[in-house]
Each structure stands twice: as structure tokens, then as C-alpha cells.
Amino acid sequence: xxxxxxxxxxxxxxxxxxxxxxxxxxxxxxxxxxxxxxxxxxxxxxxxxxxxxxxxxxxxxxxxxxxxxxxxxxxxxxxxxxxxxxxxxxxxxxxxxxxxxxxxxxxxxxxxxxxxxxxxxxxxxxxxxxxxxxxxxxxxxxxxxxxxxxxxxxxxxxxxxxxxxxxxxxxxxxxxxxxxxxxxxxxxxxxxxxxxxxxxxxxxxxxxxxxxxxxxxxxxxxxxxxxxxxxxxxxxxxxxxxxxxxxxxxxxxxxxxxxxxxxxxxxxxxxxxxxxxxxxxxxxxxxxxxxxxxxxxxxxxxxxxxxxxxxxxxxxxxxxxxxxxxxxxxxxxxxxxxxxxxxxxxxxxxxxxxxxxxxxxxxxxxxxxxxxxxxxxxxxxxxxxxxxxxxxxxxxxxxxxxxxxxxxxxxxxxxxxxxxxxxxxxxxxxxxxxxxxxxxxxxxxxxxxxxxxxxxxxxxxxxxxxxxxxxxxxxxxxxxxxxxxxxxxxxxxxxxxxxxxxxxxxxxxxxxxxxxxxxxxxxxxxxx
Numbered sequence: 261x262x263x264x265x266x267x268x269x270x271x272x273x274x275x276x277x278x279x280x281x282x283x284x285x286x287x288x289x290x291x292x293x294x295x296x297x298x299x300x301x302x303x304x305x306x307x308x309x310x311x312x313x314x315x316x317x318x319x320x321x322x323x324x325x326x327x328x329x330x331x332x333x334x335x336x337x338x339x340x341x342x343x344x345x346x347x348x349x350x351x352x353x354x355x356x357x358x359x360x361x362x363x364x365x366x367x368x369x370x371x372x373x374x375x376x377x378x379x380x381x382x383x384x385x386x387x388x389x390x391x392x393x394x395x396x397x398x399x400x401x402x403x404x405x406x407x408x409x410x411x412x413x414x415x416x417x418x419x420x421x422x423x424x425x426x427x428x429x430x431x432x433x434x435x436x437x438x439x440x441x442x443x444x445x446x447x448x449x450x451x452x453x454x455x456x457x458x459x460x461x462x463x464x465x466x467x468x469x470x471x472x473x474x475x476x477x478x479x480x481x482x483x484x485x486x487x488x489x490x491x492x493x494x495x496x497x498x499x500x501x502x503x504x505x506x507x508x509x510x511x512x513x514x515x516x517x518x519x520x521x522x523x524x525x526x527x528x529x530x531x532x533x534x535x536x537x538x539x540x541x542x543x544x545x546x547x548x549x550x551x552x553x554x555x556x557x558x559x560x561x562x563x564x565x566x567x568x569x570x571x572x573x574x575x576x577x578x579x580x581x582x583x584x585x586x587x588x589x590x591x592x593x594x595x596x597x598x599x600x601x602x603x604x605x606x607x608x609x610x611x612x613x614x615x616x617x618x619x620x621x622x623x624x625x626x627x628x629x630x631x632x633x634x635x636x637x638x639x640x641x642x643x644x645x646x647x648x649x650x651x652x653x654x655x656x657x658x659x660x661x662x663x664x665x666x667x668x669x670x671x672x673x674x675x676x677x678x679x680x681x682x683x684x685x686x687x688x689x690x691x692x693x694x695x696x697x698x699x700x701x702x703x704x705x706x707x708x709x710x711x712x713x714x715x716x717x718x719x720x721x722x723x724x725x726x727x728x729x730x731x732x733x734x735x736x737x738x739x740x741x742x743x744x745x746x747x748x749x750x751x752x753x754x755x756x757x758x759x760x761x762x763x764x765x766x767x768x769x770x771x772x773x774x775x776x777x778x779x780x781x782x783x784x785x786x787x788x
Contacts, residue, residue, distance in 0.1 A: 369407035474518035563684035564666035566643025646726030653697035737770035
């Protein structure tokens with residue numbers, strides 16, 4: 261016999277005995293717990309049971325015939341009265357009981373059991389209990405005898421299942437979050453003979469927390485999504501989620517973040533830490549590689565946020581309700597190389613800061629500055645999103661330094677629209693010849709939220725990929741390219757997102773002699 265049923269057997273004699281104690285006077289309104297001898301208690305129980313057998317209940321619908329117990333049922337009203345008087349159910353933070361919703365019979369039995377325990381404690385401590393409440397308790401326990409007996413078994417089964425899960429859980433500190441992408445892709449254009457491809461990218465994120473306010477992110481990644489620059493001849497055609505390591509598993513990210521007080525967050529990374537992990541790129545609809553833009557360029561401002569990726573540290577400080585300051589220092593993969601010209605302070609690096617202003621709700625404006633240095637074998641000023649000239653305007657095998665400036669904003673208008681835009685400028689210099697080159701980029705997008713279905717988004721965006729517009733002793737980009745993208749994010753359910761879309765590149769590589777390039781994509785994202 262389960263524990264709760266034994267408790268019921270313990271409660272009933274005490275309640276019956278207490279009610280008999282007051283039966284000698286019809287004017288008595290309360291009863292008090294007593295330390296009567298076992299013999300007297302048993303005698304009182306017998307008399308109480310005999311009394312109840314001679315006092316038939318009024319004719320009402322038997323609760324056993326009810327599927328649920330509604331607020332209009334006598335049992336519901338009776339239990340609510342006990343709750344109000346003895347405070348035996350307090351299921352809300354403010355210690356109130358909101359008895360205005362229907363309950364299943366087992367939910368009702370759980371509440372009744374709580375009141376039984378409370379009244380038993382009152383009687384044991386010699387506190388008063390109304391005689392009419394004892395009659396109510398007796399009647400309710402008879403009506404819900406089967407549910408009370410079963411309740412303990414259900415709790416025992418739940419405890420057993422919980423213990424099993426605790427014994428077999430992956431970790432008490434780590435959560436696994438996964439994402440898998442299937443992508444059907446093809447490029448189109450004059451003289452384009454590329455084929456339709458089916459590729460994939462899989463990410464497993466292990467997020468570990470030691471204090472509840474921190475996170476150690478370890479990401480494993482494998483994929484075979486192609487670099488479309490190989491078939492189109494321009495970085496502007498690259499996908500926003502490309503990753504091709506022949507589906508070999510590798511560590512893609514490893515960093516730790518935590519908070520200090522309420523207004524400071526810091527980051528320390530050993531691999532794969534980006535500026536977009538630390539700074540706010542102010543492009544919420546298109547930022548994600550798995551669920552955002554299809555093109556690499558449209559995800560965020562490439563001139564400031566694609567300068568360096570690897571190891572480093574950063575911190576974000578809240579300055580009141582409307583201002584936020586962020587700073588970061590990042591070093592590329594050479595951070596683990598002890599040879600001359602590499603390491604933590606001598607290899608390619610970027611250091612910068614950002615001020616974000618939130619003047620009104622749903623409007624974020626961010627100004628970003630990044631100073632960077634790239635060694636002779638790692639020069640890529642455009643983050644592989646612009647023209648060949650923009651990637652390395654000097655093309656002489658020398659190290660390059662650059663000062664990068666960015667301005668971005670995003671504004672959600674009501675619940676159905678979001679607009680975002682960014683602009684970027686970089687002033688670069690060849691550290692050997694001292695030649696200089698200026699690069700520019702801009703982009704914008706508008707999203708219709710909950711379009712056709714809750715959670716669905718129709719997005720149109722585009723802009724000018726990084727372009728060399730002026731300089732000394734260099735070749736400038738002769739024309740201007742424009743990239744225009746349209747996509748529709750359709751959630752099949754909470755875990756599957758379909759994103760059909762396409763983008764077009766006019767005058768690829770900032771050269772109007774190049775034919776227009778089209779890219780069509782059907783991306784399916786699974787999140788678990």
C-alpha cells in the first residue's frame with residue numbers, strides 16, 4: 261500500500277476522533293486535537309462511524325460520475341472552502357489559491373490530500389478545526405477514495421522515472437543543441453555550366469554552465485557546402501552557410517562568456533570567436549548562418565565584423581537603459597604558433613569598440629570602430645564578400661593595416677515589420693610601400709514578420725559589396741556591383757525551417773563586363 265494511502269488511514273481516525281470530542285455539545289463550533297488514550301480513541305471512532313451510517317447524505321450527482329471537477333460542483337466548492345479557511349493549497353508565488361478552473365479527478369485528489377495533511381497537523385498541535393469541516397473531509401475522502409489510493413502510486417512511479425533520467429542524463433551542467441542544414445543550390449548566368457548540388461552542414465553546440473550565469477560554448481562542425489566563388493569567379497556569390505571540410509568533424513568554436521554583476525559580460529575565446537559573437541551586428545532577421553540570409557554578404561557589415569576570427573577576449577558594459585559599450589581584441593589562428601611573427605601579439609589581429617544606442621523600444625543604433633593588422637599571407641580586407649581587388653587592393657604580398665568604421669541600425673515596427681541597414685568604410689595601408697586604399701560597402705533589408713503563418717518571414721534585401729573606390733598606387737574597382745536577395749522563411753514546426761530564395765549579382769566583381777550571376781537556394785534547417 262502506498263505512502264499517501266497510509267497517510268489517509270492515519271488522518272481519518274484523528275479527524276473522526278476530533279469530531280466525536282465535540283459531539284457532546286450541539287453549540288460547540290470547533291474541536292481541538294487531544295492526546296486521548298488509544299482505547300478512548302478507538303471507542304470514539306466506533307461511535308462516529310455509527311453516527312454517520314444513520315445520517316444519509318443529500319441527493320446530489322455522485323462525483324464518481326464526473327470526468328472533471330468543475331468550479332460549480334459541490335466537491336469543488338467544499339475544497340475551496342477548506343483552502344480559504346486553512347490555507348492548505350498555495351500553488352502561486354504570492355501564496356494564493358486561484359480556484360476558478362476545472363480540475364481532473366487526480367488533480368482534485370492531490371489538493372484534497374494536501375488539506376488532509378494540513379488538518380492533521382492542526383489537530384496534532386491542538387488547534388481548532390470546525391466540526392462541519394470534519395464532516396466535509398469525511399465525505400470528500402469517501403468520494404475520492406480510489407483517486408487518493410492511486411495518487412501515491414503515481415507519485416512513486418514519477419519518482420522512479422525521474423531517478424532513471426538522472427542516472428542516464430548526458431550531463432548536469434551541459435546542454436546539447438544541434439543544427440543540421442540540407443541545401444539544394446544552383447548558379448545561373450551566361451556561360452555558367454555548374455550543376456545542381458545537394459550539400460549539408462551539421463553543428464553540435466555543447467553549452468556548459470557552471471554558475472547559471474555563464475556559458476562555455478564548444479561547437480563541433482562538419483559540412484560539404486561548396487564555395488560558389490569556385491564556379492562563379494567571385495566571392496560575392498558565396499553562401500552565408502558554406503563550410504566545406506568534406507564532412508570531417510572539427511572544433512569550430514570554443515569560447516567562454518560570463519557576467520559580472522548586472523551590467524558587465526565578458527568573453528574569452530580559444531577558437532572561432534568572431535566579432536559578431538561579441539558585438540551587436542544590428543541585423544536580427546538575416547544575421548544567422550543557419551536561419552538568416554542565404555548570401556554571405558547580406559548577413560552583416562563585412563568590413564567591420566569580418567576582420568579577424570580566432571582567439572581573443574571582449575567585454576560588454578551596460579551604461580544605463582539606453583547605452584551599451586563593447587570592446588574586443590581578436591587574433592587569428594596563428595595565436596597558437598610560437599614562431600616569429602605569430603602568437604598572441606605578433607600575428608594578424610583586430611581590436612575595436614562599439615557604442616550601441618537604444619533611444620526607444622525596438623530601435624537599436626550601433627557605431628563600430630575596428631583597427632586591424634593582417635600579415636602578408638592573410639590579407640583579406642573584404643571578408644570574402646567583395647571583389648578580388650577589395651580583398652587585397654595592393655596585391656604585392658605585404659602586410660596591411662586598416663581602420664574600419666561601421667554604422668548600423670535595426671527597427672521593428674509594430675509586430676509585422678522589421679527594417680535594418682548598415683554602412684561601412686575602411687581606410688587601409690600597405691605597411692611596406694605606404695600606399696593607401698579606401699573601401700566602402702552598404703546594405704539594407706526589410707522583413708515582413710508572420711507573413712502567411714506565425715513565425716514565417718518574407719525578406720527582401722541587398723546592397724553594394726565591398727568596393728575599392730579610391731587609393732594611391734593601386735587599381736580601383738572600375739564599376740559597381742549590386743547584390744539583391746529575396747527569401748521566405750517558412751517554419752514547418754518548431755524544429756524544421758524551410759527557406760527557399762534567390763539572390764542576383766549585377767556587374768559581378770564590380771565590373772560591368774561580367775555577366776549577371778544568379779544563385780537559387782532551397783535550405784532546410786533542422787534544430788534540435
